[in-house]
Amino acid sequence: MIEFHLDTRSGLPPYRQIVDQVRRALRLGLLEEGDQLPTVKDVVGQLAINPNTVLKAYKELEHAGLVTPRPGVGTFVTATLRDASVAAHGPLRRELLRWFAKARRAGLDEESIEALFRDTFRASAEQDIA
Amino acid sequence: MIWFAWRQFRTQAAVVFGALAVLAVVVIVTGLQLRHWYDISGIANCAAAGDCDTVTSAFTTHYSWLQTLLGNVLIDFFPAVIGVFWGAPLIARELDTGSYRLVWTQSVTRTRWLAAKITIVGAASVAAVGLLSWMVTWWSTPFDKMANNKFDPSVFSERDIAPLGYAAFAFALGVTAGLLIRRTLPAMATTLVGYIAARVVVLIWIRPHFQAPLHATGLLQAPGSDSGLVKLPGATLAPQPGSWLVSSQILDPSGHPTNGRIEVRIGDPCVATHSCLTGYHQTITYQPASRYWPFQWYEMSLFIALAAILIGFCFWQINGRRLPTTSRILPGTRPDTPSRLEKTLDRDPAAHLDRATFTAAERPMTVRGKAGGHRQPDTRDGTDGSSR
Amino acid sequence: MTAVLDTDGLGKRYRRRWALTDCTLKIPAGRVVGLVGPNGAGKSTLLNLAVGLITPTCGRIDVLGTLPARGSAELGRVGFVAQDTPTYSGLSVADHLRMGARLNPGWDRQFAEDRIAQLGLDPAQRAGKLSGGERAQLALTVAVAKRPELLVLDEPVARLDPLARREFLQSLMEVVADQGVSVVLSSHLVADLERVCDHLIILVASRVRLTGDVDQLLATHHLLTGPRRDTDRLPADLHVVQESHTDRQSTLLVRTEAPILDPAWTVGQISLEDLVLAYMSQARAGASNNGHRRLTGVPR
Numbered sequence: 001m002i003e004f005h006l007d008t009r010s011g012l013p014p015y016r017q018i019v020d021q022v023r024r025a026l027r028l029g030l031l032e033e034g035d036q037l038p039t040v041k042d043v044v045g046q047l048a049i050n051p052n053t054v055l056k057a058y059k060e061l062e063h064a065g066l067v068t069p070r071p072g073v074g075t076f077v078t079a080t081l082r083d084a085s086v087a088a089h090g091p092l093r094r095e096l097l098r099w100f101a102k103a104r105r106a107g108l109d110e111e112s113i114e115a116l117f118r119d120t121f122r123a124s125a126e127q128d129i130a
Numbered sequence: 131m132i133w134f135a136w137r138q139f140r141t142q143a144a145v146v147f148g149a150l151a152v153l154a155v156v157v158i159v160t161g162l163q164l165r166h167w168y169d170i171s172g173i174a175n176c177a178a179a180g181d182c183d184t185v186t187s188a189f190t191t192h193y194s195w196l197q198t199l200l201g202n203v204l205i206d207f208f209p210a211v212i213g214v215f216w217g218a219p220l221i222a223r224e225l226d227t228g229s230y231r232l233v234w235t236q237s238v239t240r241t242r243w244l245a246a247k248i249t250i251v252g253a254a255s256v257a258a259v260g261l262l263s264w265m266v267t268w269w270s271t272p273f274d275k276m277a278n279n280k281f282d283p284s285v286f287s288e289r290d291i292a293p294l295g296y297a298a299f300a301f302a303l304g305v306t307a308g309l310l311i312r313r314t315l316p317a318m319a320t321t322l323v324g325y326i327a328a329r330v331v332v333l334i335w336i337r338p339h340f341q342a343p344l345h346a347t348g349l350l351q352a353p354g355s356d357s358g359l360v361k362l363p364g365a366t367l368a369p370q371p372g373s374w375l376v377s378s379q380i381l382d383p384s385g386h387p388t389n390g391r392i393e394v395r396i397g398d399p400c401v402a403t404h405s406c407l408t409g410y411h412q413t414i415t416y417q418p419a420s421r422y423w424p425f426q427w428y429e430m431s432l433f434i435a436l437a438a439i440l441i442g443f444c445f446w447q448i449n450g451r452r453l454p455t456t457s458r459i460l461p462g463t464r465p466d467t468p469s470r471l472e473k474t475l476d477r478d479p480a481a482h483l484d485r486a487t488f489t490a491a492e493r494p495m496t497v498r499g500k501a502g503g504h505r506q507p508d509t510r511d512g513t514d515g516s517s518r
Numbered sequence: 519m520t521a522v523l524d525t526d527g528l529g530k531r532y533r534r535r536w537a538l539t540d541c542t543l544k545i546p547a548g549r550v551v552g553l554v555g556p557n558g559a560g561k562s563t564l565l566n567l568a569v570g571l572i573t574p575t576c577g578r579i580d581v582l583g584t585l586p587a588r589g590s591a592e593l594g595r596v597g598f599v600a601q602d603t604p605t606y607s608g609l610s611v612a613d614h615l616r617m618g619a620r621l622n623p624g625w626d627r628q629f630a631e632d633r634i635a636q637l638g639l640d641p642a643q644r645a646g647k648l649s650g651g652e653r654a655q656l657a658l659t660v661a662v663a664k665r666p667e668l669l670v671l672d673e674p675v676a677r678l679d680p681l682a683r684r685e686f687l688q689s690l691m692e693v694v695a696d697q698g699v700s701v702v703l704s705s706h707l708v709a710d711l712e713r714v715c716d717h718l719i720i721l722v723a724s725r726v727r728l729t730g731d732v733d734q735l736l737a738t739h740h741l742l743t744g745p746r747r748d749t750d751r752l753p754a755d756l757h758v759v760q761e762s763h764t765d766r767q768s769t770l771l772v773r774t775e776a777p778i779l780d781p782a783w784t785v786g787q788i789s790l791e792d793l794v795l796a797y798m799s800q801a802r803a804g805a806s807n808n809g810h811r812r813l814t815g816v817p818r
């Protein structure tokens with residue numbers, strides 16, 4: 001069972017954060033098919049947020065085909081976001097770490113590194129679309 | 131609700147009835163002793179034996195401390211104490227502490243709430259005072275037989291069933307005061323003052339007229355005196371023992387009331403003939419002894435009727451509103467004048483921020499939601515205070 | 519869907535002061551409604567009217583379709599926790615539950631006892647000896663255990679320390695998730711409301727200034743920054759809530775349903791707290807200038 005946390009400063013609405021956290025958990029393999037998501041009551045009891053927020057998040061996940069509600073029991077995972085690419089995570093992560101080290105040695109500060117990364121990421125995404 | 135009314139009340143009840151139980155023991159023990167002494171004192175036959183003065187004065191010394199305690203202290207003050215301590219805080223305490231906001235939002239109407247509290251505490255009040263009155267009356271029987279003065283105003287209030295009426299009235303007065311004044315201590319003070327006032331008014335102006343009093347007139351018979359002034363004796367006309375002498379007057383030969391003194395000039399010939407008092411009459415108004423019990427009933431009923439009126443008023447006031455027939459009330463019209471209770475509850479929480487009504491035509495901004503949004507506000511004119 | 523709270527021109531006057539003026543609301547069921555405003559705005563007045571402790575001077579109010587507190591059944595459908603969470607200080611926790619059981623036909627005894635146990639309250643403890651947070655939880659238990667359809671809470675967390683506040687809200691949300699009860703809760707602290715409320719009412723100086731679903735409010739309010747501009751020349755459907763100008767720059771808080779197309783403006787989001795503060799300060803400014811200040815909104 002996963003636990004949610006809320007970042008009130010992130011600017012993202014709470015339901016969005018829950019959806020993202022579920023997706024991330026699915027991607028990282030923390031949630032597998034058949035696992036039960038925390039009940040609405042448990043989530044709101046822990047986070048002190050409106051139950052409608054949680055319901056909205058679970059509904060969106062349901063529409064995305066990732067979870068399904070079983071009335072009276074709970075909400076269960078039906079699909080996973082893990083794919084074969086998980087295997088590639090390890091080497092890719094190591095490459096990234098090497099690149100970060102390089103950037104630092106070149107004299108970039110944290111902000112510049114982040115800006116450069118985001119920029120390049122966006123640019124490459126646009127290229128892919130185009 | 132009955133359970134809850136009792137739960138709130140049980141400590142006070144335990145204290146008072148516990149004390150009454152202790153008192154009962156004392157009363158029974160000493161009362162039996164008194165009756166024994168009465169039987170052996172010979173007071174019953176003293177009129178024949180001619181020694182009434184000596185035997186009665188000997189008897190009255192028994193348990194004089196308890197006579198005072200029971201007869202003059204407890205039974206006189208107890209109804210007032212009950213009214214002040216049980217009646218006044220009944221509603222006032224809830225309003226004072228704000229706990230009415232808890233209990234009036236449970237699933238009981240205010241009427242049922244009030245009915246339960248009044249029933250429990252009111253019944254206990256009357257019962258407690260009734261118990262005390264019964265004890266005092268039983269204990270004082272020897273003294274009352276001896277003095278035959280139960281109809282006297284002071285003794286009358288301390289015996290038999292009259293105190294029951296006082297208890298009911300004091301309680302009802304306390305509840306009403308608490309409801310209107312809504313602060314415990316001022317309500318208690320008001321109850322005490324009101325109770326005393328009512329008792330005095332009834333005693334002086336009403337009780338003598340429960341039934342039209344009887345009159346009697348007789349010539350004064352008194353020995354003359356050698357001195358210039360003749361001091362008149364007390365009532366030479368006496369109705370039968372046990373009656374209540376309401377008033378007594380001396381009238382001069384022409385029929386005018388005197389103030390109890392007749393002046394005779396020195397050397398007036400009437401002194402020699404012992405005829406200074408000829409032509410003087412005494413008139414008395416009295417209630418005969420046979421009316422003692424009817425008067426007890428009258429007194430009790432009067433105070434119970436007053437209590438009933440007060441309680442009725444409380445029920446009328448407690449709901450704070452007369453329900454409109456429809457829930458649609460035109461804006462700008464005042465449906466009812468708020469009742470007193472309304473005004474008591476309407477302690478404006480922000481009275482210290484004395485802001486004037488805004489004249490700016492601020493409109494509420496409503497945002498349409500997706501489902502079942504909000505009413506569009508009417509395009510009425512600016513809602514400034516003057517339109518009310 | 520019946521509205522849980524439906525008012526029309528509702529007003530309440532204390533002697534000479536109007537505590538609530540021309541209040542018109544329609545709150546749908548199934549929401550957690552935040553009633554926010556400065557002290558003295560009229561929040562308590564509105565809530566007391568909703569539970570029938572006081573009656574209106576003018577206007578109409580319907581709660582769950584009927585007059586508030588009309589009878590025993592209506593009283594049973596609304597749970598109330600008043601300001602300062604009144605309890606009977608001489609009675610124990612268990613006595614309060616017994617009171618609830620006797621005075622409410624719909625009382626769920628098992629739920630109440632489970633809740634008290636879960637909260638860790640000692641049933642024999644007198645209510646006067648409880649801490650503020652514990653008393654608030656007790657009052658909430660009493661209000662909730664009769665299974666109401668609407669829960670009305672008047673500044674329930676105002677006097678509590680942060681931990682007690684958080685626990686109270688967690689508890690409250692669990693009840694909402696469990697029982698589906700609608701909630702109207704007032705506070706002058708917006709940060710708490712931001713987490714739990716999905717519907718908002720802003721009450722300032724006896725009048726309702728803004729009301730709506732939180733999502734909708736946040737979606738339609740935008741913070742515009744740009745070069746100095748006179749607000750007279752803005753499009754008509756752009757409703758300016760608050761404006762501030764320097765010699766070079768204008769910052770506007772606007773409400774609009776349409777997208778902002780003017781490229782001169784940088785459009786930013788606004789947090790709920792800032793939104794509420796903007797409306798509150800606009801109301802105060804409007805009041806202090808007695809309406810002479812140009813109104814920053816054209817009524818629809």
